[in-house]
Amino acid sequence: MPNKILCVAEKPSIARAVAGHLSGGQQSVVSFAPLDISIFVKNFDFHYNFPPPWGSCQVTMTSVIGHTVEWDFTKDYQKWNSCEPHHLFDAPTEKTVGDRKDIAENIKTEARCSRALFIWTDCDREGEYIGTEVRDIARTVNPNIEVKRARFSNIERAHILRAAQHPVELDERQAQAVAARIELDLRIGAAFTRWQTKLLQSIEGLEQKVISYGSCQFPTLGFVVDRYRRVKNFVPEQFWSIKVMHKRDDINVTFNWDRNRLFDRMMVIVLFEKCLQAKKARVTKVQKKPTKKWKPLPLTTVELQKLGSRFLHITSQEVMSIAEKLYTNGFISYPRTETDQFDPGMDLRALCEKQTQSPTWGPFAQNLLNGAFESPRNGRNNDKAHPPIHPVTYVTPNALANQNERRVYEFIARRFLACCSSDAVGEQSTVDIQYGPEGFHASGLRVIARNYLDVYVYDKWESSQPLPQFIEGEEFVPTEANITDGKTTPPGFLTEPELIALMDANGIGTDATMADHIAKIKDRGYVFTRVRAGGDQQASGMEEFAPSNLGSALVEGYDQIGFENSVSKPFLRKEMEEKMKKICEGQMERHDVVHSTIEQYREMFLRAKQQSRLLKDITSRYLTDDGV
Known part of the structure; x- marks a missing residue:
């Protein structure tokens, strides 16, 4: 058996990128009788020095295009009138190569003379299963071929080389x-x-x-x-509330009712009259305390879809399509992950340094390197397969095909830098008053340090009008007090x-x-x-x-x-x-x-x-x- 290793990726773009890294650019490219479905699939031949026991090997790097094997009912059950629908719960099924015969044949041809098969599919459940499809096709012509899988979450050169040097077993359970x-x-x-x-x-x-x-x-x-x-x-309901306003130092301070609102108008009138009978309001509490707006957690797939739709007004399907393209081009990490915590061993500062090239958020990234860097928060999820979504290199806007690609990449970059920054810091002021039998409150916010907000423009946290000075125990006659009304609104x-x-x-x-x-x-x-x-x-x-x-x-x-x-x-x-x-x-x-x-x-x-x-x-x- 010649000392040859067959490497198979999940898509042609990944095969091309991996081959480029492993070969150092010294590879020959061979197309194999392309049909419509496989026109983009090519074989890359080169030499690479794998870890023992393989050593220096001739390598063919190729790919599938997602699933190669189709799963369907046997022919007797495929026609709609072939059986009663409930029989399909137990009907026999079969796996066939279907329209991807040329891709399967390419794998067989290369596997016949290969010592080992390295699977380079995406590191998720679907990738593990596609890997087993490739393995099973290869073993139809070479039953003894050794099978390993390369685990990688982005296609940076160092990451790919590490994956090639530390292969693991396919995860049969996920498959x-x-x-x-x-x-x-x-x-x-x-x-x-x-x-x-x-x-x-x-x-x-x-x-x-x-x-x-x-x-x-x-x-x-x-x-x-x-x-x-x-x-x-939805049936709207009428509600009533009491609002108190007091003008001090040319500032109109609105005190909101602690009860918020009631749906009984006569009860509100009775309580309001008791407030008026008291004439004066008394300050029961004045408090100033530090507050924070937490920086965001590292980015997961679900959050990318939600926030892409919310902030960028792009459908979740388009967001994922763009993210997949950014990944295959080597711009971001693998975009399908449940993990919202970075591994302590990741060099996040090096990733921040790459973003200093941006004329827009580069100064913020540089400030992180100058001492403002803080470790990201840890969420509760870790799928043990991929890190949170993050940029792996800086990409100029001209290198991206359209405005939506630029916006998705910018969001991922800004989110990552925000994770490596500090929480926003502010001071919350609160004044509680007692007016007759009822309690009211007013609050104000002063933002002291914006920190992550300077780069993560999608979050809003603004200073409100400052509260004038109130002293606990003091009494005053409110400038204005009245009953307000409204109706509940449907979702x-x-x-x-x-x-x-x-x-x-x-x-x-x-x-x-x-x-x-x-x-x-x-x-x-x-x-x-x-x-x-x-x-x-x-x-x-x-x-x-x-x-x-x-x-x-x-x-x-x-x-x-x-x-x-x-x-x-x-x-x-x-x-x-x-x-x-x-x-x-x-x-x-x-x-x-x-x-x-x-x-x-x-x-x-x-x-x-x-x-x-x-x-x-x-x-x-x-x-x-x-x-x-």
Whole structure:
């Protein structure tokens, strides 16, 4: 067996970058009979000195393009009318290479004469599973090929060289968790999709429409519908409050009622009259105390999606697409991570130094190096695979393709520098008064040191008008006192950051898939979006979600069928995700997870089928009567 090692990355751009680092630029490039799907896949040949026992080796670096193997039912079950939909819960399945035969053949060709296979897929669950796909393809022609994986979270040269010198084993547990999820999504999605499509296709407007189902998409849709119902069914209530104002040193100080507001007008009038009868207010407490606005935690994928939508007004799907491109170009670390704490061994100052080149935030980075650097806060999450998202090099705006790429990169850079800075420091002043039987309070803020706020322009913390001097125990006659009134207002429709937060809290999808689930319910016509106007300045301009009539009908129908265990609720999918984690931790086996989860969804399927008339009637009502 020749001393050759085959290296396979998850995407062509990573293969090119890794080959460039390992070869020192001394590689030959070979294209292999490119078909449409593999036109960007190339083989890079070079020599590299691996650690023992391999030593100096001939290397071929190539890639796949994501998944190479497809998982589907056998041919007897692939046609929609081949069986009853509920049979798909148990129907035989098979793995095939499908449209990626040329990529698989390339792996086989190179693996035949290779001593070892190094997997360079992304270091997450999906990457581990794709790595096992590559391994299994290679072993069809070389059963004894040794398999290792390179662990890396960015494509800086030093990081890549370290990964090549310290290979590890593929994580079979993570791969098995993904395999379980793929099988469950196939069986559950196909069974419900075929059944509900056939059931509803007789309704006008749905004759040619596929009413698809996904165990993540439906709970995501359920969140949108739930908020829509709260808005639609909201009944405003009148409330009353008492406000006291006192002018001192030409400053109008507003004292807010400790009770905030009451919904009983006569009670407010009685309390207000007692305040007036007292004539004077007495200062019960004057306090000045230091306060801080904490700098942000290191950046995770979920936070990047939420804040990209909130601050940059870019959809979470586009944010992730841009972040992936920035990563493959070597500009940022791996953008799919749950970790919000930096490893103590990371040289964060060196990363700060690279940002000193920026004409915009470079002076702030330089100040950190001059002594203002402070270690980042530690969050509670560490996936043990990737560090928080951070810039690995400075990138000039001209090197980025468009304005949105520049804005996402700038946000990541500013967030990282803010993490390495100090909390903002201020002084909070509070004056409490007693006016008759009621308590009131006024407060003011003086920002003393902005610190991280100077670079993290997305956070706001401003000094208020200073409070004049009050002395504890003094009495004064308020300049003005009156009763105010108002009405409660409904919540707004869900914005994308709010929807992502709900998905994250309820275990719907992973940090890497949430944006895709949101995009799918939009593409399928279950929800539509519009731009929010007015209200909160930060929320204004963001997309907000409302369900279509079809989306509302599906959720209401399944809710009435399933009640608290409806497939539009997050509980079943959350339990499934928790089982996936247990596979990764070695507490459950893939077969047991698949079996137990299938039985849960089978029960819901049979219940839905027994009450199919209910779902059909509700859908028909929504679509023909423009909803209810």
